[in-house]
Amino acid sequence: MSVKEILQTKVMLYIMGKGLEELSKVDEELQEEIEDFDAILQWKVGENLKMYLEISDGKITAHLDEEHDEPTVTFVVDDYAKAREILSGEVDGTSAYMSGDLKMEGDMQAGMRMGQLGELLQEALTDLLS
Amino acid sequence: MVDTKKFAVKMLMGAIQYAAAQLAELDEGFKKKLTGIDTVIQWKVEPDGPNSYTVVKDSKIKGKMDAVHENPNFTITLTSVDVALDLFRAKLEVQKAIEEGKIKIDGDMQKAMNQMFILEDLAEYLGDLTSGG
Numbered sequence: 001m002s003v004k005e006i007l008q009t010k011v012m013l014y015i016m017g018k019g020l021e022e023l024s025k026v027d028e029e030l031q032e033e034i035e036d037f038d039a040i041l042q043w044k045v046g047e048n049l050k051m052y053l054e055i056s057d058g059k060i061t062a063h064l065d066e067e068h069d070e071p072t073v074t075f076v077v078d079d080y081a082k083a084r085e086i087l088s089g090e091v092d093g094t095s096a097y098m099s100g101d102l103k104m105e106g107d108m109q110a111g112m113r114m115g116q117l118g119e120l121l122q123e124a125l126t127d128l129l130s
Numbered sequence: 131m132v133d134t135k136k137f138a139v140k141m142l143m144g145a146i147q148y149a150a151a152q153l154a155e156l157d158e159g160f161k162k163k164l165t166g167i168d169t170v171i172q173w174k175v176e177p178d179g180p181n182s183y184t185v186v187k188d189s190k191i192k193g194k195m196d197a198v199h200e201n202p203n204f205t206i207t208l209t210s211v212d213v214a215l216d217l218f219r220a221k222l223e224v225q226k227a228i229e230e231g232k233i234k235i236d237g238d239m240q241k242a243m244n245q246m247f248i249l250e251d252l253a254e255y256l257g258d259l260t261s262g263g
Binding site for chain 1: 138142152255256
């Protein structure tokens with residue numbers, strides 16, 4: 001895997017993780033969404049890239065380059081390019097799941113919530129992604 | 131409602147520093163080029179942030195978001211959120227923006243120019259990502 005591929009994918013994980021962390025401090029819609037939702041949402045890309053979101057007490061904390069022992073749900077994407085498409089919202093999570101590019105391990109219900117968080121982040125990131 | 135422009139600037143500012151830190155670990159060539167550099171770069175976006183600073187030391191790069199350093203070697207002031215957004219998305223001619231006063235650099239200009247490679251190397255890796263393509 002090239003350094004460029006790794007770096008770009010890490011940056012996308014950063015933007016999703018830190019983006020949701022930041023948004024959970026200021027965005028009421030997101031705060032409502034996670035009000036009664038405590039979970040560890042873990043992402044793994046390829047062999048080495050990992051990140052997890054810790055959601056508790058109405059806050060989101062992103063743990064970059066860290067792995068959790070007991071995640072509520074883990075999203076696994078083997079291919080770096082596919083991962084970037086999913087993380088940027090270019091490909092939506094449901095279709096990626098259907099095609100097998102995105103795998104989910106653990107609590108499916110919690111996994112579905114990730115989709116909603118992703119949508120809220122997308123809205124907030126319009127000026128970045130457009 | 132979230133100020134989406136400011137939010138985007140903050141995310142990019144953090145992401146670029148994170149990427150620089152990662153590149154210093156992943157790329158031996160880049161790491162070598164950092165040898166001997168001991169510098170603190172303060173980033174400011176007018177009128178009210180986001181602000182952050184970057185520490186380059188011992189061939190490592192570390193970014194600190196939402197922070198103002200007491201004694202930076204350089205301060206790079208981006209005179210509006212739009213200027214910051216264009217800069218971070220590689221949609222700005224940096225030299226021109228400096229001449230026009232859209233970007234202000236305080237500190238040792240010679241040193242600043244010598245260390246410009248950090249941004250140039252990063253742009254090579256991230257250019258097509260942050261430009262939204």
